[in-house]
Amino acid sequence: MYVEAEKTIKTSRLKLLQAIREPSNLENIHPFCKENKVDKWPGKGSVDYVKYLNGVKYRRDFIKWDETGYVLDIGVKRRLAQVEWLVEGNSEQSSLKITIKPELPYRNGIIKWFAWNLYIKYRLQSYINNVVKGFAQYLDTGIRVPKNNFGKHSWYS
Incomplete structure (x- = not known):
C-alpha cells in the first residue's frame, strides 16, 4: 500500500535537492503546514x-539522506508512515516524487483492505498531490505557498 505524486520542475536537480534540504522548508511549500521546527539538522x-493547520503534530525521523533525496519515518509515538522524497533530473529540469507508505493500525485484513481502498488511499493521495504542487509553486515563484492554497483537507486543515 502506497501513494505517490510526482511533478517536473524547471529547475536543476541540485537546486531542487538544496530546496528539499532547507531546514523548516515545509513552512514555505506545504499548504497544510502551520510550523516546521527543527530539532537536529542536516543529514541522516x-x-x-510538523504542526498542521488543525493542530496535529508529527515527528519526522530521517533514516536515509543521499544524493537522490531522503527517506523519513513520520508519526507521534509510533511510525504512521514511511515517506520517500526522490529527486531526479539534470542541470535544466528535475522532478520531485514523494511516496508515502502508511502503516495502518488495523489487524484485521478485511477491515484494512476496505479502509485503504474506500477511504484512506484517496485522502492520502489528495494530500500528497497538494504537497508536491506547493513545492513546485514555491520553486517557480519564490513566494510562500498560502495555507489551504489548493483547497482544504479533511485531515490537516
Whole structure:
C-alpha cells in the first residue's frame, strides 16, 4: 500500500535537492503546514516536527539522506508512515516524487483492505498531490505557498 505524486520542475536537480534540504522548508511549500521546527539538522539522523493547520503534530525521523533525496519515518509515538522524497533530473529540469507508505493500525485484513481502498488511499493521495504542487509553486515563484492554497483537507486543515 502506497501513494505517490510526482511533478517536473524547471529547475536543476541540485537546486531542487538544496530546496528539499532547507531546514523548516515545509513552512514555505506545504499548504497544510502551520510550523516546521527543527530539532537536529542536516543529514541522516535529522529530526524535525510538523504542526498542521488543525493542530496535529508529527515527528519526522530521517533514516536515509543521499544524493537522490531522503527517506523519513513520520508519526507521534509510533511510525504512521514511511515517506520517500526522490529527486531526479539534470542541470535544466528535475522532478520531485514523494511516496508515502502508511502503516495502518488495523489487524484485521478485511477491515484494512476496505479502509485503504474506500477511504484512506484517496485522502492520502489528495494530500500528497497538494504537497508536491506547493513545492513546485514555491520553486517557480519564490513566494510562500498560502495555507489551504489548493483547497482544504479533511485531515490537516
